[in-house]
Amino acid sequence: MPTDPAAHPWPDRVLHELIAEVADELGITLTATSQDWILRLSRGAKHRFIVGYNFELNSATARMIAGDKAAATRLLEDAGLPCIEHELFLQPRLAEYVGEDGNWSRMIHRFNACDHSVVCKANEGTGGASIFLANSPRELEYAVTELFRTQRAICLSPHYDLDHEYRCVMLDGRPMLAYEKCRPTVTGDGESTLLQLLADQVASKVSVGTLGRLLRDADRGFAAALASVPPDGMHVVAGWKHNLAAGATAQLVTDRKDVEQLATQAADAINLTFGAVDVVQTAGQLRVLEINAGVMMEQFATADDQRRAIAKDVYRQAVIRMMDI
16 A cells, blocks of 8 residues: 555655655555564555665666765766865874784874865765864874774865855756755945854854854954954855855756766766765866765755655655665
8 A cells, every 4th residue: 555644744854745745656565664664565566665765676786886986086077076075094003904003103294295285084974974174183193093993984075165056966867857056145234243244144044054064164363353244235155064054055056068978977977876976066067075875865855845846756756666666
């Protein structure tokens, strides 16, 4: 029997709600297990699964490559595609793979080569978690130490001044959705400090948790500016991350064929069937930032009814493809 959406409120993830609605409309039976982390879709004798945000559409190798930032970088470079470089460093406990010289000398060399400003991140991970900006050897040492507490592999990347960051959701080599991630911006009134302006957004656009993440992730320059009073009418971009979970908003994009083309080439480079490609623009040039095999649209879908309908249609097309309907 098809799933009754009303019987499954799915309180934790918008994905559950959307897939339940799609399943009901397509005559698919939906069941959940493993604390709702695994969804089973059944139609006749055919069964397919969604694990987390990963649909049963990508090969195991494509999923592994997309989840490995350093590996994806190498393959994008081999394909001649412009991308943000990710250099891999292994946990010191993996001594036999690290080498006799260790990590630190190579990290400092990388730091110097990147004009003393690097982004340190887990080699695997999404949503802007476990990412640090280091502008000094001390900050680099702190970031690396924190990451190696929980990560077996991390990456260092040059810190680019990004003009724009886009996400393209791809299915079978076609862009299904493209939007720009716009960092939160406050406007000075000539009286309030930057911190006060940010706090005023808590009751409107930015949640308390998001504000906390903005302050926690603030780079040294932005943190120092929190006590300053922006002039009346001056727009100040808050934070350096473009992640929706960090307070950025999604603006639909329909006129950037160049972005969609690069995203399509990146997905093709690793044989990705269904996933998301992040593309950034810096100094007028487009580069692939990373590739995601899982398609998470929680923040996007909860922005308004239009975006919820768009997210639902993307998932619908993926389910139709997955179930061979």
